[in-house]
Structure formats: structure tokens, C-alpha cells
Amino acid sequence: MTTKIDDPTKLVSDAEQEAAEADALIEALEERVREGDDTVTPDQIEAQRGVSRFARLRADAARRKAAAVRETKHDELVAQLREDVAALNEADLGAMAKLYEGLVRDGAKLQSLIEAWHGKRGDLLGRSQALGFDPESPASPVFALVEPPRDAVALAAAQAQGKAPKGAAEHALTVTGGWATVVEGKRARVQAQRAERIDRLRTAEDRARARAAAPASTVSERAADLKRADEMRAEREQIEANR
Incomplete structure (x- = not known):
């Protein structure tokens, strides 16, 4: 009859302990004989040796x-591993x-839309420059454009892993609040920049006109100041038209 073995390590440990104890009893009997104990018989020693051998x-x-x-447990674990691998694949x-x-x-699709957008942006930039606008100036109508990144697909993958580069949220198509939040943020920054530029232009224009009106101003100085004042007013009006 085969008994189920739950702990093979304990099974071996117990059996080896039993064998060690049997060997120790032989040694104890033999030592008693050496010490002159006449009660120990040869049959006792031989019997214990038999017990020890059996142990x-x-x-x-x-x-x-x-x-x-x-070995059986290992085979079972290997079989279970194969089943789990197959399940994971399937x-x-x-x-x-x-x-x-x-x-x-x-x-x-996203990359196609982005490339199309940048194509239209390039056309608008060209038209803007042809009309005399500096694209980096708040006076330019294209200054407020919010650009989707050309590497949006890679950026989205990085964001999904929490590895988006610093500052990516300012350009990403998907952020907290969505793309509308990015657009609104850019518009707010552009409006603030334009307002600041308008204030500076108005101040500079007023100073130029004040210098032109000064009694000590020469004819050429007055003409130059008035020209600068008119240029500043024209730029200011262009910016105000884009607000």
C-alpha cells in the first residue's frame, strides 16, 4: 500500500533520524560491554545491529x-506551466x-491629419509673410496657432507609459481637459502677450509724439518721431485687429 507523502523532506529526515538512533544504540551496548557490564549479551548486540540495518x-x-x-511534483508543475503559457497566448x-x-x-490616421494640418499651417505662414507679417510677432494673425506635434504618435505612447518629455503637456493632443484645454491655454497666453505688446507700443507711441511736439525738436527729429509713432500705431492696430 502506498501512503500519500505530503512532505518528502520530512519523510527523509524522520527516517534518517530513526537510523541514527538505531546506530547510537549499538554503540551504547558495545560501550557497556567495554565498561564491564556483564548483562549485555551477544544476541542483544546482534539484534540491535539488525534493527539498525533495517532502519x-x-x-x-x-x-x-x-x-x-x-519528480512527480516537478512534472506536474511543468505541465501546469505549459497550460498557463498556452492560456496566456490564446x-x-x-x-x-x-x-x-x-x-x-x-x-x-492621426499622423495623416497632423501632416495635413502642418501643410495648411505652412500655407498660412507663407501668406502671412507675403503680407509683411513676422510669424513670431503678436501682430501676426498666425501667432495664435496651436501646433499639434509631428511626433504625436510616439508622444502618445510615451504618455501612456508615464514617460512623456518635460513640457509635452503644452503640445500634447490628449491632456487633462482635452485638446480644448491646450487651445484655451495657448489663446490665453497669446492674449496676454498681445496685451503687453499693445501697452508697450502705446507708451512708446505717446513718447514719440511727445518728443515730436517738444519746442526744442528739430524738423528732422520731429519727422522721425512722428514716423516711429505712426509705425507703432499701425502695429498696435494690427494686434488689436487679431484679438
């Missing part, structure tokens, strides 16, 4: 049983593959 055989058997149990990987295919399609 060692049981220890050998325990080691073999433990090895068999460990279920989770399949679901991820579908999502990945969707991301590829959507990423291609």
Missing part, C-alpha cells in the same frame, strides 16, 4: 520515495493584438 534500509526507501515525489495576447492593430490604424 538504514528504511532511510534508503524514504530517500527514493522522496525523489519520486519530487487569450491575453490575442486581445492585445486586436488593440494593437487598432492603434496602428488610428496612429496612421
Whole structure:
């Protein structure tokens, strides 16, 4: 009859302990004889040697049983591992593959829209420059454009992993509050820059006109100051027209 073994290590340990105790009893009997104990008989020593040998055989058997149990357990764990690997491939990987295919399609669409947007932006910049506007000036109508990043697909992947570069939120298409939040933020900053520029232009214009009206101003100085004042007024009016 085979007994179920729950702990092969303990099985071996107990059997080896039993064999060690049997060997110790032989040594104890022999030592008693050496000390002159006449009550110890040869039959007792031989009988104990038989017990000791039997205990060692049981220890050998325990080691073999433990090895068999460990091998069986190992085989069971390997089989379970194979089942889990197959399940992971069939279920989770399949679901991820579908999502990945969707991301590829959507990423291609997004990149196409971004490239089209930048193409239109380039046209607007060209028209703006042809009309004499500096794209970096608040007076330019294109100054308020909010640019979607050309590397939006890679940026989105980085954001999904929490690895978006510093400052990416100012340009990302997906942030807290959505793209509208980015646009509103850019518009607010542009309006503040334009308001600041208007104030500076108005102050400079007033000073130029004041210098032109000064009695000590020469004809050429007066003409130059009035020209600068008119230029500042024209730029200010252009900025105000874009607000």
C-alpha cells in the first residue's frame, strides 16, 4: 500500500533520524560491554545491529520515495506551466493584438491629419509673410496657432507609459481637459502677450509724439518721431485687429 507523502523532506529526515538512533544504540551496548557490564549479551548486540540495518534500509526507501515525489511534483508543475503559457497566448495576447492593430490604424490616421494640418499651417505662414507679417510677432494673425506635434504618435505612447518629455503637456493632443484645454491655454497666453505688446507700443507711441511736439525738436527729429509713432500705431492696430 502506498501512503500519500505530503512532505518528502520530512519523510527523509524522520527516517534518517530513526537510523541514527538505531546506530547510537549499538554503540551504547558495545560501550557497556567495554565498561564491564556483564548483562549485555551477544544476541542483544546482534539484534540491535539488525534493527539498525533495517532502519538504514528504511532511510534508503524514504530517500527514493522522496525523489519520486519530487519528480512527480516537478512534472506536474511543468505541465501546469505549459497550460498557463498556452492560456496566456490564446487569450491575453490575442486581445492585445486586436488593440494593437487598432492603434496602428488610428496612429496612421492621426499622423495623416497632423501632416495635413502642418501643410495648411505652412500655407498660412507663407501668406502671412507675403503680407509683411513676422510669424513670431503678436501682430501676426498666425501667432495664435496651436501646433499639434509631428511626433504625436510616439508622444502618445510615451504618455501612456508615464514617460512623456518635460513640457509635452503644452503640445500634447490628449491632456487633462482635452485638446480644448491646450487651445484655451495657448489663446490665453497669446492674449496676454498681445496685451503687453499693445501697452508697450502705446507708451512708446505717446513718447514719440511727445518728443515730436517738444519746442526744442528739430524738423528732422520731429519727422522721425512722428514716423516711429505712426509705425507703432499701425502695429498696435494690427494686434488689436487679431484679438
